[in-house]
Amino acid sequence: MQLQTMAAEKLSPAAPPADAAIAIDDVTLRFVTPDGHMMTAIRDFTMTVARGEFACVVGPTGCGKSTTLNLVTGLLRPTTGNVRVMGNPVTEISRDIGFVFQADALFPWRSVIDNVAAGPLYRGTPKAQAYDRARDWIARVGLARFEKHYPHQLSGGMRKRVALAQTFINQPKILLMDEPFSALDMQTRTAMQDELLGLWSELKSSVVFVTHDLEEAVALADKVYVLTAGPGTVKSVYRIDLPRPRVMADIRYDQKFIEIAKVIWNDLREEVQLGQSRGLQTGH
Amino acid sequence: MQLQTMAAEKLSPAAPPADAAIAIDDVTLRFVTPDGHMMTAIRDFTMTVARGEFACVVGPTGCGKSTTLNLVTGLLRPTTGNVRVMGNPVTEISRDIGFVFQADALFPWRSVIDNVAAGPLYRGTPKAQAYDRARDWIARVGLARFEKHYPHQLSGGMRKRVALAQTFINQPKILLMDEPFSALDMQTRTAMQDELLGLWSELKSSVVFVTHDLEEAVALADKVYVLTAGPGTVKSVYRIDLPRPRVMADIRYDQKFIEIAKVIWNDLREEVQLGQSRGLQTGH
Amino acid sequence: GATAASAADKITIIVGGMEKQIYLPAVLTQQLGYFKDEGLDVELVNSRAGVEAENELLAGAVQGVVGFYDHTVDLQSKGKYIQSIVQFSQAPGEVELVSAKHPEIKSPADFKGATLGVTGLGSSTDFLTQYLAVRNGLKPGDYTLLPVGAGNTFIAAVKQDQIQAGMTTEPTIAKLLQTGEAKVLVDMRTPEKTKEALGGDYPAASFYVQSAWIESHKDEAQKLANAFVKTMKYIASHSAEEIADQMPKDYYAGNKDLYVQGLAGGKAMFTPDGRMPADGPETVLKVLSTFSKSLQGKQIDLSKTYTTVFVDAAK
Amino acid sequence: MTAISPASDQAARATSIVAAEARARARLRRRHALVIGLRLAILIVFLALWELGADYGVIDPFFFSSPSGIWEQIWSWVTEGTSQGPLWLQIYVTLEETFLGFAIGAVGGIAAGIVLGRNKLLADVFSIYIKIANSVPRVVLGSVFIIALGLGMASKVALAVVMVFFVVFANAFQGVREADRAMIANAQILGASPYQITATVIIPSAMSWILASLHVSFGFALVGAVVGEFLGAKQGMGLLISTAQGAFNANGVFAAMIILAVMALVVEFIITRFENYVVKWRPAPFNEQGT
Amino acid sequence: MTAISPASDQAARATSIVAAEARARARLRRRHALVIGLRLAILIVFLALWELGADYGVIDPFFFSSPSGIWEQIWSWVTEGTSQGPLWLQIYVTLEETFLGFAIGAVGGIAAGIVLGRNKLLADVFSIYIKIANSVPRVVLGSVFIIALGLGMASKVALAVVMVFFVVFANAFQGVREADRAMIANAQILGASPYQITATVIIPSAMSWILASLHVSFGFALVGAVVGEFLGAKQGMGLLISTAQGAFNANGVFAAMIILAVMALVVEFIITRFENYVVKWRPAPFNEQGT
């Protein structure tokens, strides 16, 4: 429906190839609502993330972005359709995945450093080494002074950064992030984006990144998925051809960037408006 | 330290006048850290919000914004200094205040409509009327289809909107909001901002609004407080003289707006960078 | 609590174990309808803990207790006056059993070094056991007493050799004899054998009330005595079999033969007319004062522990 | 850019969702059947081993009874009544004492837990006395109650109360203290009075704590009532057990216990029903969600 | 644009903060003194009323003893020993049984609670049997244990175990089920094995549940041990009570209960210490925060 600029190539959805890192194939997921009916959260959903690819997902609130990530982790099972990770059907919660939850999921009884060291310790890294790496990551997210604090003694943005360090330290091959930077101020956010891109290019991970900030999506991604208002399905997919490496502080002023953002923005706005008008109706 | 444009008049802090809606006078607040030391969260903090004034607070993450709001509600007590609301010292948690928490504080055992109706019911509004008003507010935040859902059945952004409706329905004379729109997509956010401005001008409330989005702050506020990196104190205060009523969808393209935002942005950036370099140091 | 709640028409009597053969006259009277015949409305309450029964009686919540006579003596030493008005038995009905694993114990004189089972410390079995030992020339400390309760726990203690000998009543006696796990060492189920063992009659199961109650309820006391005496006569004139037939089936639970057999062996302990045997109270005092700390140095007036007035007047 | 699927495809999709959901329901039914099956299997194996053990002398039925003996006993009680009167009367008497004791103990425990949980000073001052009271052996208390309250229903009820009270109190107290502080603050700011906070935030938060304690404490109330009957009674299951014990009737003892267990299960079922009703807002664990 | 305050002002400010913090500490000390004072006041008033009641015949000391009588009894036990030997030996015997029973019951309850809480199928199948077991009157179990385990320590320990087990189980089970599902999911994704999840997420989450049950169940273990001694023993506080009861010695009964209460309080103190250590990560309620 949108014109396709060279930089933001609009793709047509196709059955996912077998070797994709993440392949969601024609998935529908329904929840039981409080009045006993079924509610479709996502519908006929198809999405592919190749190995080493950075995919961003944008869409109106409540359209099923978090649900999609939960499908990939195995926390939710599709009603119909298949989800594959690294070619294997998702049957249980995978250890190869890194997942930054939308809400807080830190362990309140562990201090910051114990929270961050949890992953390596679970995976059998020797204690001293795990704590060294944890200390390193805590410094990278700018919390060196707060190593010994417990989560409730941190501010919202600090907690989010602990969660980021906790996930990044595991160097996951597949990284799912649900609005990870929304509680951060612009400057800290940019620093975190740089960390993320650094980690990504170093590990050649596959990333799915959910955000409401379209500019962030365009700045980071190889591919942007625009979802329709709930029940969510893929409205359009854009390939972002901005050159890498990208420097977050500067890319926003890139002419090509502005152009791409505008195209996707128009596409998205249409959808958001639709979602809103629907939200105002009563009934399902 | 910044040049002052006409639109963004930089004010010098002064002892708060007696009739201010909110007056924080030279407050210091210290927490006990896990290793038994004291940590200063905010220091020598002075802030005044006149009746009917809309104040925004921006600052690097962890600088004490939420702490400041907690002082106003009475959830935290200052170590030294005074906090007054409507001229009276804060001794207990006030009922005249509306507070949108940074994290979720919905009642998980109540459906959306029961959550939103909670305030009026607590305040003795007859049941039918309370529910009518709740239904109205739920529709205004675009959740009419989800009245009967429980919080865990909603997406992050939906939950935040329930919290907004829950607070707005009480028509508070003093409204404190801690990053209320950060989980919303741009379009929904704009709609919510309009709702907020409508309510504010209708009730002549006094508002303190914490955000990481400087543009949002400038677009909404009469006055923007820029805080220093923790221990937080007021770095500068700007008066925003953009004409009212403001239409959120358009104001971002206003030339004056862009100019003001740039000035404050430079001021803020300096502080954020300082905060980051400090965060990297260990020790207090 | 401590109010004298003597409802005019309703009389509550606590029985220290309704299914026990030594207290059989209580339930039998009820079963035979003798209370009703006297125009009494009697309610029997079960309480296996003797102390509970006495406390209730003293607190005035019940009018009478069916229990061991020796409590009247013991309580007098504590300044509480209760009296036996009908005496059911003139022998304790207890038997000192010796485990089949210990044939070397042939008389209480061989108790040296043994652990002896009693139902509880300070209970009648405690005093009787010690008395038997001392009468046979032992000193306290030569043997150990172990409270094992009655019934199953007693049998288990014998089986597990935790006690080498012990004192208990029917139907525990019958059960252990039947399985051959124990033999009778000292039999105190008949007046003759009791005299032999203790040197006199040993009045045990009795019906007693507060002395003060008698004063104000002579009429009721007399009617109760009438009913019980009738029952004692019934027991004396009927066979164990016939008596057993009157009892609720639950009391012999599937093994009536055993019940009858026990009753036949123990029937002789019951007094024929509910009267206190003449030398009985002395024997009891003798046994108690040897061992019970609370009796030491106290003057007991035995005439205030029982009365035969009502039994004598019973028709 | 979604491929607009032709109508027939749409229909096929709807069918496949219906089929998937039917499969999920069938899975649930199968699981339910499995649970029931396993429960029965365990019961049967247990009873069979017991019966065989009794038959072959491994277990002495004189002490430990046997399933067939128990069954005969129950049957005879049902058809012929017990020595104390009809069986249902015994059950009724014990149930009445238990329910009263349970209700008083639970309400008292919840009330005390909430009051002390909400008021730190009261908690600091009084909790030590509650702890002392909890260390008093119930059997001794039983005698004290009988002296103070007589041999009627009151003393059994009191015994059931003290069995229930402490468990419920401990949980209600801790449940109140665990209530989320942000949620309490929110209610306060929304305008709730202390009483409203207790009713609409504290109690719902503490509900799963309270319910957990109710589950275990109904059994305790039953035990309290039975022990009370043991110490002295005219009627009731406790007296039935006591008589059976005195008469060496192991069948009777175990039969009475089985009847008590059935009573407990019936009430347990009711509590569970209530629980499901009260906590229907709860999220299912991940993976049990969706269909 | 903060006003740069001159050095002297800075110093004044620092002093005022120190002063404010000193005031806060003083407030805490005063509160502590208040609590202790109130506790003592209650104790004294209670004892005084009891003593006066006994003196003036409102309370019959034959049944309910009196503080002075209790004190004399304890003193005579301490100086002259009890009829069963020195007092400390009775305490030691009962404490040993109680601790063993408490430890076994608590560990068993926690283990069973965790296993069943983590495994829905096992829970569905077995929880019904646990409920049945919980309805068995402990006094009856007492005789069964004596028959099965003899009159030694084992039967008392077993009785203490069954008093403790169900309370701890019920709470551990529910505590496990209440563990935050997002946190479990997070641990799983971070690479935790099921065992690690149990050790690092489930148990810490359930800790306040388990601790709440331990508080109440130590008292129960004590009760179990004492009841066991009641049914048959050579030594122990239960025997002391039972002997005193048999001799109509109310002073002895109450004195023994006071000793039991002191034992319970000492252990309670230790559990509270442990609790404070374990849950030191917990946020203080709002308003008790900061200084």
Ligand SMILES: Nc1ncnc2c1ncn2[C@@H]1O[C@H](COP(=O)(O)OP(=O)(O)OP(=O)(O)O)[C@@H](O)[C@H]1O
């Ligand atoms: N357990 C549940 N039961 C019923 N409906 C649910 C449940 N969980 C999610 N939903 C519904 O599924 C839809 C998608 O939710 P999801 O959390 O995926 O949205 P989202 O795209 O992440 O939104 P946001 O941007 O606000 O986080 C929503 O309409 C929500 O109400």
Ligand SMILES: Nc1ncnc2c1ncn2[C@@H]1O[C@H](COP(=O)(O)OP(=O)(O)OP(=O)(O)O)[C@@H](O)[C@H]1O
């Ligand atoms: N209970 C506590 N104990 C110790 N320190 C605390 C406690 N609560 C907050 N702090 C500290 O106070 C400082 C200010 O926290 P606050 O939550 O006010 O920050 P914020 O400005 O709201 O940050 P954000 O933008 O990330 O929400 C932080 O450094 C935090 O670590």
Ligand SMILES: [Mg+2]
């Ligand atoms: Mg989401």
Ligand SMILES: [Mg+2]
């Ligand atoms: Mg904050």
